[in-house]
Amino acid sequence: MIQNAIKVLTLGFFISMITGFVMYRTGAFDSTTASSALHTSPNGGELNNANQAPNSTGNLEINQQNTNEIMPSSKSLAPAIDLKKYEQEQKKELRMSSSKSMMLPNEFKIDVEDIKKEYVSSSKSMLHPIKVEPTASKLFKEDPEQIAKLQPKFSPTASDTKQDITSDPTKDHSIKSGEKEEIRKTSGVYWGLVGLGVLGIVFVGIGIFVYFRYKLR
Amino acid sequence: MAFLYLLLGTFLSFVFLIILFVPMERVFPAQKGQAIFRKAWVLDLCYFLGQYLLWGSVVYFVLSYFADWLTGIVPSDFRTMLQSQAIWLQAIEAIILSDLLIYWGHRLQHKIPFLWRFHKVHHSAERLDWLAAHREHPLDSIYTVGLINLPMFILGFPMEVLAGVIAFRGIWAIYIHSNVRLPIGPLKKIIGSPELHHWHHHLDKNAGNYANISPLMDLLFGTYVCPDHEPEAVGIREDFSKNYIGQLVEPIVGKSRWDRFQDKFKR
Numbered sequence: 001m002i003q004n005a006i007k008v009l010t011l012g013f014f015i016s017m018i019t020g021f022v023m024y025r026t027g028a029f030d031s032t033t034a035s036s037a038l039h040t041s042p043n044g045g046e047l048n049n050a051n052q053a054p055n056s057t058g059n060l061e062i063n064q065q066n067t068n069e070i071m072p073s074s075k076s077l078a079p080a081i082d083l084k085k086y087e088q089e090q091k092k093e094l095r096m097s098s099s100k101s102m103m104l105p106n107e108f109k110i111d112v113e114d115i116k117k118e119y120v121s122s123s124k125s126m127l128h129p130i131k132v133e134p135t136a137s138k139l140f141k142e143d144p145e146q147i148a149k150l151q152p153k154f155s156p157t158a159s160d161t162k163q164d165i166t167s168d169p170t171k172d173h174s175i176k177s178g179e180k181e182e183i184r185k186t187s188g189v190y191w192g193l194v195g196l197g198v199l200g201i202v203f204v205g206i207g208i209f210v211y212f213r214y215k216l217r
Numbered sequence: 218m219a220f221l222y223l224l225l226g227t228f229l230s231f232v233f234l235i236i237l238f239v240p241m242e243r244v245f246p247a248q249k250g251q252a253i254f255r256k257a258w259v260l261d262l263c264y265f266l267g268q269y270l271l272w273g274s275v276v277y278f279v280l281s282y283f284a285d286w287l288t289g290i291v292p293s294d295f296r297t298m299l300q301s302q303a304i305w306l307q308a309i310e311a312i313i314l315s316d317l318l319i320y321w322g323h324r325l326q327h328k329i330p331f332l333w334r335f336h337k338v339h340h341s342a343e344r345l346d347w348l349a350a351h352r353e354h355p356l357d358s359i360y361t362v363g364l365i366n367l368p369m370f371i372l373g374f375p376m377e378v379l380a381g382v383i384a385f386r387g388i389w390a391i392y393i394h395s396n397v398r399l400p401i402g403p404l405k406k407i408i409g410s411p412e413l414h415h416w417h418h419h420l421d422k423n424a425g426n427y428a429n430i431s432p433l434m435d436l437l438f439g440t441y442v443c444p445d446h447e448p449e450a451v452g453i454r455e456d457f458s459k460n461y462i463g464q465l466v467e468p469i470v471g472k473s474r475w476d477r478f479q480d481k482f483k484r
């Protein structure tokens with residue numbers, strides 16, 4: 001009798017804890033959903049990266065900005081946490097923890113921060129339409145003025161300026177390269193898709209082969 | 218500071234899992250004599266801590282880039298077409314595709330020697346419980362987590378919609394490893410359970426039960442195994458390193474090289 005009661009209680013506790021956990025992860029208890037962006041390993045991974053948010057914020061922030069701009073759909077990778085707000089709060093702290101080689105995402109973030117710093121600090125002056133590193137430009141997405149300040153390393157010398165004003169080839173070249181890029185992009189899409197299709201076929205093929213060849217129990 | 222958050226999160230997760238699983242393992246034990254601090258408990262604790270404090274982020278990091286890369290090569294038209302479906306339909310597609318991929322991916326892990334090298338880390342556990350669930354090589358994690366998320370990456374599916382499913386899948390993956398035997402009747406053909414997954418960990422490398430959250434794929438492809446008792450022994454028959462570093466390095470460098478390195482070190 002007592003044993004049965006213990007069994008029922010334990011089972012009830014287990015079920016309610018799991019239900020509670022799932023509800024918590026779907027954000028039923030508060031406004032900030034801690035829902036993970038990734039399925040964890042079916043072998044038994046973490047509790048869906050619940051604790052990873054602080055660690056991978058740097059990484060996520062970059063991805064979010066990159067992808068929001070270029071590939072909106074990979075937003076799905078960003079957990080439903082207010083990353084921007086969190087990032088603002090954590091920026092300094094994250095930078096401080098950079099010495100820990102363990103924290104890969106933070107390190108990555110710090111690199112970008114450093115780039116930002118370098119760019120910003122080395123030249124405040126010139127407005128010059130030079131292409132900025134893609135990552136950096138996205139980082140400054142919210143602050144266009146910062147982009148303008150991104151010439152430091154390329155700040156034109158007198159001769160450079162001259163060239164820019166006088167020589168059309170520079171312009172032409174930039175246009176051409178832009179066109180090229182576009183062409184590369186479009187053809188890249190199809191080749192990528194073909195590659196993906198081939199990969200898929202190979203994968204399914206191997207699966208079918210393994211299935212029929214070995215006839216697993 | 219971020220690291221402190223991580224430590225706190227790891228600690229809280231650890232406590233939560235203890236509270237969740239230890240009573241179940243006490244009340245419904247699969248192996249009655251198995252102590253909480255059983256053989257290789259510290260090794261599995263290393264895996265737990267390693268996964269939470271280090272590898273989890275690395276896996277996440279790698280997959281973020283993989284997802285970006287995939288997003289870049291999937292034509293937007295195709296994606297728009299997929300996303301124009303009803304959200305519930307997309308969710309079902311994502312879950313079924315995930316299950317199908319992870320089922321076949323898992324079978325390949327057992328069939329292809331290169332994949333088995335990494336996956337055998339997970340199978341090297343000779344005692345199963347909730348902590349042993351965390352024994353997994355990081356490269357194996359990248360493979361499995363990548364596969365399971367692949368449909369979402371391709372579909373561009375907002376995974377927040379599946380938050381509940383993802384959370385359940387995560388915790389259930391741990392549960393099926395726990396030292397619990399709790400027959401659930403006909404439900405065992407719909408939902409994965411320890412009694413099925415323990416058989417997957419049988420010494421026989423091709424023991425079956427490759428699906429995790431639901432055995433439907435096993436039923437479909439004929440690999441469903443459900444004897445009415447626990448397996449006599451779990452683990453692997455191969456000679457394999459017994460320590461954390463060895464288990465992480467040996468699959469990468471190969472057994473002979475790792476043995477030679479150890480010999481040199483001993484001398």
Ligand SMILES: [Zn+2]
Pocket residue numbers: 043339394414418
């Ligand atoms: Zn397992």
Ligand SMILES: [Zn+2]
Pocket residue numbers: 323326327336340417
């Ligand atoms: Zn396996």
